[in-house]
Amino acid sequence: MAEPLLILDRVEKAYTRGLINKQVTFRVRADLTFGQSAIVGMMGPNGAGKTTLFEMMTGSNVPTAGRVLCSGKDIHQVKYRERDRLAIHYHQSYQVRHFRRRKPSFMLESAGSDYPLVHLFDEPQFNTQDGYIGFMLDFFRKLRSENRLVFICLHPTAKYHLDILKEVCERFVFVAGGEAKEAPSLDALKEDTRFRSYLGDVMAVA
């Protein structure tokens, strides 16, 4: 049987302050499995750790604990330049962070894939004025039909953002309070008081 496309195996990132008396200043955890191709909507307040999760999923940011498995391969054990053949992060242009590399590339393994299996879209610019949204949504669907896993990280600031997520996504992940949790549907998420307060005014019209 084919390996699941993506497993976040008790992945955790913690940032600490202080050398002796360490205090955790930030923490995000995820324990999720995505067996097959899907389009996943990811939401969560600023600073909750969405981008950090994406960075761990693409192998640039090393988790404090746990593993990220892409089609059975631990992405953090794959050659640096080949990691985007497993999972690729389409950044917001102003938010590319660089991390120190600890192991030389020759000690790492090959990706064994030519085109990314997991595609992470970090706050894509959806503008209803120019019509590009339609082509972007078609592209997400095309990737899914080619057995890829697609994540759309979005901050819903208008009702049409929720409409977009509802139109294309079949799974939803909400990142808040240091944890990434899956919800069975957008409607189920709306029952969560934290999600309702995160949406704020958008919730009123949704």
Next chain:
Amino acid sequence: MALFEAQGLHMRFGDRVVLEDISLDFPEGRLSGIMGPNGAGKTTCFNVLTGRYKPTRGRVVFDGEDITGLPPRTIARKGVSRSFQLMNLFNDFTAEENVLVALPAMRQRGFDLIGDAMGDRDLRERAEAVLERVGLAGKGPELAKNLSYGDRRALEIGVALAAEPRVLFLDEPTSGLGTDAIARLGHLIRKLKGEITIVAIEHDMEFLFGLADSIAVIHWGQVIRRGTPAELRANPWVQNSNLGRLK
């Protein structure tokens, strides 16, 4: 068979993937459009197609010949001309002189002989014919810097045409132009269509939808959608955008 083709182009800047598996084909005599939002990778793609950047992987094929990685001037000599988003003209030369220096016959003589060339009736007639072709008849004696922005854009296309290319690449031809100038440029490009193979990168969807035979939409360094203007326009999100409302 397409006159010009991109086959599986990949491009990286350091660790960053800027083009991912781009395959395009531009049939002879057609106007092919490339469009996409800002920062989508359109200009990088253009620069790879015209030889300014060498792709990390993939091939660029012109008339059956692999031209990947050849210097831009070699590609230009084979019959590929391009215009730029920011105009490249000799501002202190007249419109006619700008065209003259781009004529293949002039290049064979050497650029330092422009004074002689001005006395060569055959060359001057050819330059005048190019100016007429781009709607600048009678403006030959004017300095390039004194021309309006729309005329400068037309002159830039004239300079590209003077090299007698088989393929003309236009990089964001409407950039910086007002509504009137865009309409004039549209008229000019429509006139050239069919005479020459044209590839236009454009941010302005409306402009391209009115001119192109087929369009590739580029975003995130990839071709995310291809089709005729009618096929792309049928998308419900396009219908509901400003473009859909224009009809």
